[in-house]
Amino acid sequence: MMKTVVELQKVSFTYGCHPVLNDVSLVIETGELVGIVGPNGAGKSTLLKLIMGQLKPNQGYVKIFGTDPCKLKEKYRIGYVAQKASYFNHQFPATVKEVVISGRAARRGLFRPFTAHDHQLVEQTLELVGLKDISNQPVGRLSGGQQQRVFIARALVSEPEILIFDEPTVGVDAAAQTAFYKLLQDLNQRKNMTMLIVSHELEGLSSIITRQVCLDRHICSCNCHNYTSPSLQEENCSKRLALQVVK
Numbered sequence: 001m002m003k004t005v006v007e008l009q010k011v012s013f014t015y016g017c018h019p020v021l022n023d024v025s026l027v028i029e030t031g032e033l034v035g036i037v038g039p040n041g042a043g044k045s046t047l048l049k050l051i052m053g054q055l056k057p058n059q060g061y062v063k064i065f066g067t068d069p070c071k072l073k074e075k076y077r078i079g080y081v082a083q084k085a086s087y088f089n090h091q092f093p094a095t096v097k098e099v100v101i102s103g104r105a106a107r108r109g110l111f112r113p114f115t116a117h118d119h120q121l122v123e124q125t126l127e128l129v130g131l132k133d134i135s136n137q138p139v140g141r142l143s144g145g146q147q148q149r150v151f152i153a154r155a156l157v158s159e160p161e162i163l164i165f166d167e168p169t170v171g172v173d174a175a176a177q178t179a180f181y182k183l184l185q186d187l188n189q190r191k192n193m194t195m196l197i198v199s200h201e202l203e204g205l206s207s208i209i210t211r212q213v214c215l216d217r218h219i220c221s222c223n224c225h226n227y228t229s230p231s232l233q234e235e236n237c238s239k240r241l242a243l244q245v246v247k
């Protein structure tokens, strides 16, 4: 049965006196793979921060798993993978396995020793994301695409109920991008994992998402059944996006 994972109702957000989001309503249900697209400065990352409870709306409300995200105690229920640009540098000494198992600490508590179950889960996840053969290599020496998989694995071992990505394919080559999207599609289909992805890479993204939301301070278009905002301006938003893709 479909369950609501994320809900925003009439959300507005302002940084100081700079309005960023206006009257945004959106519902995401279990198993959806939602792509959020929009021009630079449209408020996409701000929307993710509101959903993860890093920011509070000025108006309206945000819920995740039926709760105010700022009050959510089990943060591990949200898996977040940041931009590729913020990944490890070449000197970073920890191995793939060490980085991935650190994702279990969020679930178990920081100072509790890892169990056989934790190690088993790490092995299974490394297999799932195709990193098993290089699990003892230092992460700093991996390619951008491989590092990205390490971060997905790290998020997955905390057994999240939603995975959130902010611009995950920035700086990753075309082949790694294709492999990345394939992995997300597999996770979505095999594990019914709910995902929310902010991206400018419309081409690769559009082949895997179950729904596209176009944001430009408010939601311009949303090809879904449960969105109710009256302000549909699809044509306008598509034109701005087309300009951005050509750029």
Ligand SMILES: Nc1ncnc2c1ncn2[C@@H]1O[C@H](COP(=O)(O)OP(=O)(O)OP(=O)(O)O)[C@@H](O)[C@H]1O
Residues within 6 Å of the ligand: 015, 018, 020, 038, 039, 040, 041, 042, 043, 044, 045, 046, 047
């Ligand atoms: N901490 C902040 N303080 C003040 N203004 C901010 C802050 N973070 C973002 N902004 C502004 O809010 C607006 C929306 O930013 P946001 O990063 O959410 O947009 P975005 O759609 O993710 O953009 P991009 O595609 O360029 O990453 C921008 O005008 C940005 O300059």
